[in-house]
Amino acid sequence: MVVDMSPDDLIGEHREVLLKYHDGTVRQVLVTDVETPMPDGRLIVSRTDPQGLITHVNQSFIEMAGYPEEELIGAPHYILRHPDMPAAAFKMLWDTLKENKKWHGYVKNLRKDGGYYWVYATVIPNIRGGQLMGYTSVRRKPSRTKVREAEELYRTLS
Amino acid sequence: MTYNFTVSPDFNPNHLSGWFIFNTWLQKAIGEGIHLELFDDFDSQRRAIADNQFDLIYANPYDASLLVREKGFLPLVSPQNKSDEAIIAVRADCPAHVVEDLKPGLRISSTDDPDVNMMCMIMLEPCDLSAENTVLHRSDTYVIVAKNLIQGDADVGFFLEETYSELSNMIRSQLRPLVQSQIQVINHVLLVGPRLIHMRETMGNALMTMTQEEKGQGVLESLGFSGWETVSEEDTEFMIDLMDTLED
Numbered sequence: 001m002v003v004d005m006s007p008d009d010l011i012g013e014h015r016e017v018l019l020k021y022h023d024g025t026v027r028q029v030l031v032t033d034v035e036t037p038m039p040d041g042r043l044i045v046s047r048t049d050p051q052g053l054i055t056h057v058n059q060s061f062i063e064m065a066g067y068p069e070e071e072l073i074g075a076p077h078y079i080l081r082h083p084d085m086p087a088a089a090f091k092m093l094w095d096t097l098k099e100n101k102k103w104h105g106y107v108k109n110l111r112k113d114g115g116y117y118w119v120y121a122t123v124i125p126n127i128r129g130g131q132l133m134g135y136t137s138v139r140r141k142p143s144r145t146k147v148r149e150a151e152e153l154y155r156t157l158s
Numbered sequence: 159m160t161y162n163f164t165v166s167p168d169f170n171p172n173h174l175s176g177w178f179i180f181n182t183w184l185q186k187a188i189g190e191g192i193h194l195e196l197f198d199d200f201d202s203q204r205r206a207i208a209d210n211q212f213d214l215i216y217a218n219p220y221d222a223s224l225l226v227r228e229k230g231f232l233p234l235v236s237p238q239n240k241s242d243e244a245i246i247a248v249r250a251d252c253p254a255h256v257v258e259d260l261k262p263g264l265r266i267s268s269t270d271d272p273d274v275n276m277m278c279m280i281m282l283e284p285c286d287l288s289a290e291n292t293v294l295h296r297s298d299t300y301v302i303v304a305k306n307l308i309q310g311d312a313d314v315g316f317f318l319e320e321t322y323s324e325l326s327n328m329i330r331s332q333l334r335p336l337v338q339s340q341i342q343v344i345n346h347v348l349l350v351g352p353r354l355i356h357m358r359e360t361m362g363n364a365l366m367t368m369t370q371e372e373k374g375q376g377v378l379e380s381l382g383f384s385g386w387e388t389v390s391e392e393d394t395e396f397m398i399d400l401m402d403t404l405e406d
C-alpha cells in the first residue's frame with residue numbers, strides 16, 4: 001500500500017531510514033532537515049476507518065503532506081510517520097482511542113519530499129448511534145515552546 | 159400549535175429584519191404558525207434552549223453540538239458558501255505584523271461569540287498566548303470591539319470575518335487584519351427539533367427551491383445569503399467532532 005520514497009521527490013540532502021510499521025510493513029524513508037512551517041489560521045483534517053486507513057483529507061492536509069490526494073486515500077496513516085517520532089507516542093494514541101477517548105499530542109510528520117512539519121494534533125473517535133465509524137484528526141499550528149519540549153522528550157523515548 | 163424559532167445571537171445586525179421576513183415566508187411555505195424570538199446574548203438564549211422552548215434554531219456551530227447530540231435536533235440546511243471564519247485585527251498603526259509579534263499581557267477585545275473566540279484563541283497558541291497570560295475584555299457588539307481597538311483600549315480584537323468585512327469603511331480603514339482563519343468546514347446550520355421534525359422534508363424542499371421563485375430570492379437577499387445547501391446528519395456530526403477537537 002505504501003511505496004518506498006523516491007530520491008526524485010526530495011528537496012535537499014537526505015538520510016535513509018528503514019521504518020517497520022505495526023502491521024509488519026517495512027518501508028525505506030528518506031529524511032531531510034527541511035521544515036515546512038504550518039500556515040496560520042489553517043487546520044489539517046483527515047479521517048480514517050477504524051483500522052487507521054485514510055478515507056478523507058482536506059486541502060491543507062494535501063499541501064502539508066505533499067502527496068496527491070489519490071496516494072493518500074486508502075493508505076495507512078503511518079504514511080506520514082517520521083522516524084524521530086517514538087513508538088510510545090502512537091501506542092498512547094491508540095490506547096486512548098480504544099477507550100473511545102480523545103487524544104492530543106505534538107507530532108512531527110514526514111512529507112513526501114523528505115521534509116517535516118510539526119503539528120498539535122487531536123484525534124477523536126467518530127461514534128454514530130453508539131457505533132465506532134472511524135476517527136477524525138485535526139491538526140493546528142503548535143506553540144514553538146511546546147514543540148521544543150516535545151523534541152527533547154521524544155529524543156529520550158526513541 | 160405554534161412553533162418557536164430562534165436565531166443565534168451572532169446574526170449580523172444589518173440582517174435583523176431579514177429574519178422576520180424569512181419567518182413570514184417560512185410560515186406560508188409550510189402552512190404552520192411559527193413565532194420568532196431573538197436574543198441579545200448567548201446566555202439567555204442558552205437558558206431558553208435548555209428549557210426546550212424552541213423547535214427551529216439557526217444555530218452557531220458551538221450550540222449545534224448540544225442541540226444535535228443531546229436535544230434530538232436534526233440539520234436542515236446551511237447558507238451556501240458561507241463558512242464561519244474568524245479574524246484577529248489590530249489598529250492600523252500597530253507594530254505587530256504577524257501573531258508571533260504579540261506578547262504576554264495582550265489586551266483582547268471580543269464579543270461573547272463562542273466559536274469566534276475559540277478560533278481566535280487557537281490562532282494565538284503558536285506564540286504561547288492563552289487565557290492565562292492575556293487579558294480578555296468582553297463587549298456587546300463587534301462595533302464596540304472595533305472602537306476599543308481604535309481608541310487604544312485593546313491590542314487585538316476578535317471578529318467574525320463576515321461582520322468585519324461589513325464594518326463601515328471609516329472604521330475598517332483604521333484597522334488591519336493580523337491573521338485570519340481558513341477552516342472552511344465550520345458553519346451555522348438551521349436545525350429542526352423533535353416537535354417539528356415531521357415537517358423536516360417539507361421544510362427542506364421549500365428551502366432548497368427558494369432561489370427558484372422571486373419571493374424566495376428576495377427573502378434570501380434580506381438575509382444576505384445566496385441560497386441554502388442541504389446538510390446531512392453526517393455533515394453535522396462531522397462538524398461537531400471537529401469542534402470537539404478544537405475545544406482543548
Ligand SMILES: Cc1cc2nc3c(=O)[nH]c(=O)nc-3n(C[C@H](O)[C@H](O)[C@H](O)COP(=O)(O)O)c2cc1C
Nearest residue numbers: 021022048052077078080081082090123135136137
Ligand atoms: C485519525 C488518525 C490520524 C493519524 N494521524 C497521524 C499522523 O498525522 N502522523 C502519524 O505519524 N501517525 C498518525 N496516526 C497514527 C498512525 O495510525 C500510526 O499509529 C503511526 O503512524 C505509527 O505507525 P505504526 O504504529 O504502524 O508504526 C493517525 C491515526 C489516526 C487514527
